Amino acid sequence: xxxxxxxxxxxxxxxxxxxxxxxxxxxxxxxxxxxxxxxxxxxxxxxxxxxxxxxxxxxxxxxxxxxxxxxxxxxxxxxxxxxxxxxxxxxxxxxxxxxxxxxxxxxxxxxxxxxxxxxxxxxxxxxxxxxxxxxxxxxxxxxxxxxxxxxxxxxxxxxxxxxxxxxxxxxxxxxxxxxxxxxxxxxxxxxxxxxxxxxxxxxxxxxxxxxxxxxxxxxxxxxx
DNA sequence: TAGGCCATCTGGTCCT
DNA sequence: AGGACCAGATGGCCTA
Numbered sequence: 001x002x003x004x005x006x007x008x009x010x011x012x013x014x015x016x017x018x019x020x021x022x023x024x025x026x027x028x029x030x031x032x033x034x035x036x037x038x039x040x041x042x043x044x045x046x047x048x049x050x051x052x053x054x055x056x057x058x059x060x061x062x063x064x065x066x067x068x069x070x071x072x073x074x075x076x077x078x079x080x081x082x083x084x085x086x087x088x089x090x091x092x093x094x095x096x097x098x099x100x101x102x103x104x105x106x107x108x109x110x111x112x113x114x115x116x117x118x119x120x121x122x123x124x125x126x127x128x129x130x131x132x133x134x135x136x137x138x139x140x141x142x143x144x145x146x147x148x149x150x151x152x153x154x155x156x157x158x159x160x161x162x163x164x165x166x167x168x169x170x171x172x173x174x175x176x177x178x179x180x181x182x183x184x185x186x187x188x189x190x191x192x193x194x195x196x197x198x199x200x201x202x203x204x205x206x207x208x209x210x211x212x213x214x215x216x217x218x219x220x221x222x223x224x
Numbered sequence: 225t226a227g228g229c230c231a232t233c234t235g236g237t238c239c240t
Numbered sequence: 241a242g243g244a245c246c247a248g249a250t251g252g253c254c255t256a
Contacts, residue, residue: 105233
């Protein structure tokens, strides 16, 4: 089981709101009472047990039939619990069907573990308070936060492109940079630093934006 | 104690 | 036929 990280309520709400503000969303508000309750919001200094009792669901673990010796009993009990025809059904159940069911269960369990691993991977790249004393994000919170984070990043990228275009226009540049001010992220031409650095004589890249040496740059002021 | 979150089991459906 | 995916049911753990 994954370690318990936790996120203080305040930190989480702050993060959510900043994402929401940037992305024009209101995740925190939308959560309403849940947000107030807090995903993992602990009381003051509230820590969770470092290692939560490994889920040892009586019904689940025992009935999974892979770790327990009295799997049949558990299975029978569950069938009985499941309602009409359950017990009789189980009694009639041939051994092959039973083992087939067990393998299907195992496969489903594996699938869910993979899904949880992927969610852990997502949590790892979402900026929030990672710490042993902070409970990890719930699944739903992880997905919602990730969505808002992506939207926020997209918006920031958009603004940066606009700024670069504006700067390029302002400088009246004939440089190749100006030719594709809105090129997709990842194209070096969009970013004067890389283009300028390649072309300019100054190792400090000071000429990247203006195309002319800077009076403030020690490299530009150096005598050759 | 209620409510949230979670793991697991299970049967159904769809796809290969 | 077998596997993947999905949703409902169930029960355990934890917090307010």
